[in-house]
Amino acid sequence: MNEPLTVDLLVVGAGPAGLFATFCAGFRGLSVAVMDALPELGGQVGAMYPEKAILDIAGMPAVTGRDLVEGLTGQAMTARPHLLLGHTAQTLAYEDGTPVVTSDQGQTVRAAAVLVTGGIGAFTPRPLPGCTGYEGRGLSYFVTDLDDLTDRDVLVVGGGDSAFDWALAAVGRARSVTLAHRRDTFRAHRATVDKVLASEAQVCTRTQVAALHCGPDGRIESADLKGQDGIRRIKAQRVVAALGFTASLGPLESWGMNLDGRHIAVDSHMATSLPRVFAAGDITAYPGKVRLIAVGFGEAATAVNNAATVLDPASDLFPGHSTERHVSTTREGDS
Amino acid sequence: MTHVITDACVDEKDASCMEECPVDCIYEGGSRMYIHPGECIDCGLCAEVCPNGAAVALRLLDPAAAAVHGPANDAFFTRVLPGRQAPLGSPGGASRLGPLDVDPS
Ligand SMILES: Cc1cc2nc3c(=O)[nH]c(=O)nc-3n(C[C@H](O)[C@H](O)[C@H](O)COP(=O)(O)OP(=O)(O)OC[C@H]3O[C@@H](n4cnc5c(N)ncnc54)[C@H](O)[C@@H]3O)c2cc1C
Ligand code: SF4
Ligand code: SF4
Numbered sequence: 001m002n003e004p005l006t007v008d009l010l011v012v013g014a015g016p017a018g019l020f021a022t023f024c025a026g027f028r029g030l031s032v033a034v035m036d037a038l039p040e041l042g043g044q045v046g047a048m049y050p051e052k053a054i055l056d057i058a059g060m061p062a063v064t065g066r067d068l069v070e071g072l073t074g075q076a077m078t079a080r081p082h083l084l085l086g087h088t089a090q091t092l093a094y095e096d097g098t099p100v101v102t103s104d105q106g107q108t109v110r111a112a113a114v115l116v117t118g119g120i121g122a123f124t125p126r127p128l129p130g131c132t133g134y135e136g137r138g139l140s141y142f143v144t145d146l147d148d149l150t151d152r153d154v155l156v157v158g159g160g161d162s163a164f165d166w167a168l169a170a171v172g173r174a175r176s177v178t179l180a181h182r183r184d185t186f187r188a189h190r191a192t193v194d195k196v197l198a199s200e201a202q203v204c205t206r207t208q209v210a211a212l213h214c215g216p217d218g219r220i221e222s223a224d225l226k227g228q229d230g231i232r233r234i235k236a237q238r239v240v241a242a243l244g245f246t247a248s249l250g251p252l253e254s255w256g257m258n259l260d261g262r263h264i265a266v267d268s269h270m271a272t273s274l275p276r277v278f279a280a281g282d283i284t285a286y287p288g289k290v291r292l293i294a295v296g297f298g299e300a301a302t303a304v305n306n307a308a309t310v311l312d313p314a315s316d317l318f319p320g321h322s323t324e325r326h327v328s329t330t331r332e333g334d335s
Numbered sequence: 336m337t338h339v340i341t342d343a344c345v346d347e348k349d350a351s352c353m354e355e356c357p358v359d360c361i362y363e364g365g366s367r368m369y370i371h372p373g374e375c376i377d378c379g380l381c382a383e384v385c386p387n388g389a390a391v392a393l394r395l396l397d398p399a400a401a402a403v404h405g406p407a408n409d410a411f412f413t414r415v416l417p418g419r420q421a422p423l424g425s426p427g428g429a430s431r432l433g434p435l436d437v438d439p440s
Contacts, residue, residue, distance in 0.1 A: 048357065048378065120358060120376055183351065187383055244380075247357055248428070261373055261425070282376075291376075 002106050005082060007033045008311055009304065010101055010111035012089045012252075015043020017281025017296035018117035019072040024304040026079020028319050030311070033082040033109055035089050035101075037122035038245075039142050041076075042069035044282075045293070047123055047245050051161050051189035058294055068293075084109070088122045092255045092277070099276050104251075113307040116257075116264060116272070116279040117300065121247040128157060128241040131212050138220030139212065139239045149174045153235040155223050157181070157209055158242035164188040166240050167196050177201035178234055180225055182208055212239065260285035270303035276310060278303040337375040337393055338382060339408035340368045344389035352381035352390050353429065361390075362411060362426070363434035369411035373425055410439035 009025045011018045014036035025032040040046055042065070045054075050066040057063055063071075087103035092114070094100065099114045125141035128134075135141075143149065143166050154174040156167045159181035165188075167179045179196065184205040186193050197203060210226040213233075223236045249262055258265040258273040263285035270278045280303040281296035289295075309317050340352070344367040352368060353361045360374035361381060370381070370390070381390035393405050412423045417437045426432040 044378075048380075123357075126354075182354075183384070185384075187380075244355060245357055246359055248359075 002108075004108040004110060005033055005084075006110045007031045007082065008112045009033075009307060010035065010099075010109045010114045011081075011117060012036075012101070012114065013043060013117035013119055013281070013283070014038070014041045014085070015117060015119045015281060015296075016045060016068070016072055016293045017119070017300045018043065018115070019069075019076040020297045021115055021117055021280060021300035021304050022076040022079050022081050023072075024301050024319070025308075026076075026081070027322065027325075028304065028308050028315075030079075030304075030308060032079050033084060033111070034076070035084040035087045035103060035107075035109070037086070037088040037124065039086045039144055041073050041083075041085070043117075043119050043123075045069055047162075049161075050165075051192070054293070056292065056294060058297075088251065089118075090251045092274070094275075097275070099274075112311045113276045113278060115300075115303050115307060116252065116277065116283060117281045117296070118249070118252055118279075119247070119282040120262070121249040121252070121283075123245040123247050125241065125245055126243040128209060128239070128243065131209060131239075131241075134212050134214075134220055134239070137214060137218055138237055139241065141241055143169065143240055146170075146173065149238055151175050152237045154178070154238045154240065155180065155209075155234065155236040156240045156242060158244070159183060159186040159188060160242060160244060161188045161192065163240075163242035164192040164196050166242060167201050168192060168199070171196070171199045171201050174238075176235070178204065178225075178236070180204045180207040180209060182206065209239075212236075263289075268302075269306040270299055271306065276307075278307050337372045337377055338370050338379065338390055339372075339393050339404050340370050340381075341389050341391060341404045342367065342407065343387045344368050344385075347387050347389065349386060351384040351386065355380040355384050356429075359428045359430055362423075362429045362432060364411055364438045365436045366438050369408050371412055371425065372405075372409050374427070407439075414439045 008030035009032045011034045014034050045065040046069045053062045087105050089101050090104045091102045100110050102108045149170045150173050153176045154170045156163050156179045170177045207225050207227040210224040212220050213222045215221040222233050224231050224233050264279045266279050266284045272279050280299035282291045360371040362369045
């Protein structure tokens, strides 16, 4: 699916700012593509604190990270975006003045404007120490298809929300479930930890993966777990490493935008120093900047509406009030 | 803004914090860790895992403690470390720099 894509707006980063920007673009009738390095939507909120209660979203006295992402996703989908998940935006070039962004997977997107909502940078899962090279042979950092765990011996590594969520999802589906964690305390939500502890899953604390072993077909068939009383081998055809993420601005640094440390300098239109490239959310910098989700929402609306006037100078900066319109999940012309 | 590491870390260095930090901004010195004040995003994960209460949010310390621990943490980056010509500044990642065997004097 490496056919070049042409859209009005390319949103780079599917955190809260990017998801809300996607909705804003759809509201104005722009065609939009959303790219994120992660295979799932939600940025920092989804990847780092899905179970925490957020208290400072306007109009929502308390919302968990997971519920916020779900709401933002539903709203963003009204724009019918092209989703490019698992794609890191790598290079930016201009063809006849139009930005062309290419991802690390070789996907090219020709966009009349680009909105960078890259937060603290592209997320990459932390590798399982000493076990690189097993990806695609049974080792993964995400579970994108739960059916893939059915009737397997599943080893989950980590002590955070993702590790416990996946262990819980595997119980009842997998042949066996083992969760290994380096420490004896867990960062995950208490209720999920209790559910896993009460299930048939084996939870091994102060335990690390010492080695993975493959069968004749080159796929993982067992793992050596190193605990306090030595090393033991368990059967495992699926290993899910949920050890958190690291973020880095990486390729965005080479685009040539004016930067301010690890942030992109913007003006009051949320325009960067490059033509047709805007930014919003945690990644922006200007005097007085406050890095909160609420601020990112405002910046997203400002960026998209200003981008729209660049795409069509005859159009109004103000998008109109949403109360004047019914935003349905299908756009005109769709059957 | 930002978290700092206090001298409660001295000679502990179990490095749980470094494993959690999403932006790789916890640097290893000779006797303890230091958090880069410009690179830290204040997510609090290091404080959650530190077994010694050494990683703390600067804004949660009382002013007197903050006045001690803030500068002591930041000195690793702002002062010229023994054996170096210039301050570290912003190395842009602890794994890029690797552990150092010195502390600010
Ligand atoms: C533990 C914790 C608690 C928090 N609590 C709160 C709170 O209570 N209230 C609050 O307002 N804020 C809170 N925050 C901060 C809040 O999460 C951020 O302000 C918010 O997520 C920023 O949103 P964003 O959309 O700008 O970027 P992010 O959420 O960081 O999303 C950016 C996305 O862009 C992607 N990306 C970056 N570069 C590229 C690239 N080159 N190619 C493809 N994809 C790329 C990344 O993979 C990421 O998914 C908290 C943060 C943490 C870590
Ligand atoms: S976890 Fe705490 S004690 Fe251990 S190295 Fe980090 S700051 Fe120091
Ligand atoms: S608060 Fe977060 S970003 Fe800052 S040092 Fe701790 S783990 Fe790293």
